[in-house]
Amino acid sequence: MAKFYWEDFEVGKKEVIGSIAVGRDQIVGFAENYDPQPFHLDEELAKDTFLGRLCASGWHVVTLFSQLIYESYEKDTAILGAPIIEECRWMKPVFPDDSLTCERECLETKSNDDGSGSCHFRWKLFDKAGEQKTEITGWSKIKKRASK
Amino acid sequence: MTWFEDMKIGAQIKVGAVVFQEEEMIAFAKLYDPRDYFIDKHAAIAGPYGKLVASPWYVTASWMGLMVKNRDKHLYESLSHQSPDGDQARIGPSPGFVDLSWKNPVEIGDEITYSLEVFKLIELKSRPQWGICRNLSIGTNQHGKEVLRFFGQVLMERKPK
DSSP states (O other): OOSBOGGGOOTTOEEEEEEEEEOHHHHHHHHHHHOOOGGGTOHHHHTTSSSOSOOOOHHHHHHHHHHHHHHHTGGGBOBOSOOEEEEEEEOSOOOTTEEEEEEEEEEEEEEOTTSEEEEEEEEEEEOTTSOEEEEEEEEEEEEOGGGO | OOOGGGOOTTOEEEEEEEEOOHHHHHHHHHHHOOOHHHHOHHHHHTSTTSSOBOOHHHHHHHHHHHHHHHHTTTOEESOSOOOTTGGGOOBOOOOEEEEEEOOSOOBTTOEEEEEEEEEEEEEOSSOTTEEEEEEEEEEEOTTSOEEEEEEEEEEEEOOOO
């Protein structure tokens, strides 16, 4: 039984929704299978690359984002399927042994004809020092409470 | 790899195809996207898809893993020219992507074929050693239905002067 429905999301509301840790072993483990580029695999190999240091694959960062939003509110929300990601900007690299904190802002909501509504969100990910690393905007489709 | 200058609009990578197996779908989800409807068949019945499906990020990560592997094999097609020293060209990170959607879920046993096509090449005034290559990436299942679509981009090294 969901707690949150489309009507519960307020336009203009900005809130910090949670944090997740980023470990070195996780970074390398993900990269070995899904993004085997030198700057995601090994500190030595990373030195001669554009980024110069070992950092997380952007695709790993988005899975951390997905985990964060699920734990903080999506698991209690009547979400319908996957979001549509309008834009993802990998602004700065995410280094090992850091953490990512997510701030969510609701930009817009839209009623649909099928018993659902859509919410336009901007999610920002910041590291431990408060520097923004990633920005994602997208649309989530959520059931209306009124359609129950 | 390939120098930025040797890239051409319309160049393609045959990224490859993969059959999505239940065990691997669940293993990825447990590590990287632990939603109950990606991990447990019974929980998935009550979930948004009505059955166990692959995490959309697994559908995307599978594309990425295959693409990096095949890119290194010089599988760009439709390039009119490839410099002999192209293997010295470095690839940089991606600044991001736009318009990512997963129109249809990927179910156990689906075979997904991925493709990538270059659609824009951008010189960078701020970083003259690098250019940006923008690509359209698509994944389709065995029924021809689209499961993945997005516009990605990557930094590519320019030929040294």
